[in-house]
Amino acid sequence: MSVPTNAAAPPRPELLRIEAVQSGYGEVTVLWGVDLVVREGDITALIGSNGAGKSTLMRTVSGLVRTRAGRLLWRGQDIGQRDPAQMLGMGVALVPEGRRLFGAMSVEDNLMMGAYLRRAPRADLQHDLDQIYTLFPRLKERRAQAAGTMSGGEQQMCAIGRGLMSAPRLLMIDELSLGLSPLLVEQLVEALTVLNREGLTIVVVEQDVVTALELSDNAYVMDTGRIVRNGPSAELLNDPAVRQAYLGALAH
Ligand SMILES: Nc1ncnc2c1ncn2[C@@H]1O[C@H](COP(=O)(O)OP(=O)(O)OP(=O)(O)O)[C@@H](O)[C@H]1O
Ligand SMILES: [Mg+2]
Structure with a gap:
């Protein structure tokens, strides 16, 4: 067996794996089978239009909304249905939309x-x-x-x-920059960069697609309860379809 000489660095271990997860509220299904992987030490961004289900996904991972189908794996282990206190105890912290x-x-x-x-x-x-x-x-x-x-x-x-x-081992922030001035957003981005450099794994839901993709290593695009695109953030930033759909006038 030959050993490749220029092999890329092995991918970082998976901290969280979301597999075919469905969830919602009452009779309404919001997430229709979401797959997403968060690797240790990465910043992962979640973007998508209003009502796509980003907050619902964050709440589902936090145990605030029940998983109806699919599964969550934490460091490779199927963790079943946990309540918010159990998820927090395992190291999953959510900074909720609206701060609360x-x-x-x-x-x-x-x-x-x-x-x-x-x-x-x-x-x-x-x-x-x-x-x-x-x-x-x-x-x-x-x-x-x-x-x-x-x-x-x-x-x-x-x-x-x-x-x-x-x-936490995983800090999830739902809407980092909403309603904040550019200078403040810059300060928050800098703080997250420092935390990440110190080893913290971060998931950030962010309306400002450029901020999200510049800050993160990998990104997922969500639309009506499904992941419609994902990949390295630098690639998504240059993806014509992403630019067209989410960067509007910036697209060229
Ligand atoms: N508590 C709730 N009860 C019933 N429906 C809800 C509830 N919370 C959210 N929804 C519905 O779930 C869908 C997804 O909402 P969610 O808040 O997850 O979207 P989002 O991607 O975070 O949107 P935004 O960008 O506006 O924050 C929407 O249709 C919303 O109306
Ligand atoms: Mg939301």
Whole structure:
């Protein structure tokens, strides 16, 4: 057997595999058999038009919406149906669309809510909190402020920080940039890049297709509950069909 001399690096191990997953709400089916793989250490982007089912997919992976068919594999193991606390305990954290902070509670209390399932010593939690304050100094300045009175960008930092306080292996962010200024989006992208460089695996749902594809290693395009395209983000960015459908006037 000959050994190829210029073999590409082996693909990174799979952290999450979604296979033929169907789910929905009540009588309504939203996901019609979704396949998606998230590899360890990657940033994976999920894009697609409004109502495509991106948030439903994030909620299904988080255990908030039940899987009706198909399966979820976590590090190669079929994990069956888990509830949100179990998924969080395994290391899957969701930063939900709309952030869902506790508006009357302080920033720091919101951050600490992320750690409610951890049985870590106080010193470890304090260490992680300090890391988040280093990543987002604005949160440190505003640690005692009611989360609901912060700007949209600060709230997004707080929601990401809360997700990080669960010490996740996979951080999923539903709508990273929605409603935020370009400068803030740039800061958030930079923060995610730092976290990823430190080894965190990230899935990001993002309306801004250019931001999504520039930030990520791999991307999936969703339409009406199905994955219609996927591949390395750099390739999708140059894919005429993706440019035509999602970049509108930018297409050429
Ligand atoms: N709680 C719910 N009950 C019933 N139907 C729902 C619920 N949440 C979402 N849906 C429906 O599921 C479909 C997919 O919605 P979902 O929020 O997953 O899409 P999305 O891709 O995240 O859209 P957006 O880009 O607008 O956030 C839509 O038709 C929506 O109306
Ligand atoms: Mg959504």
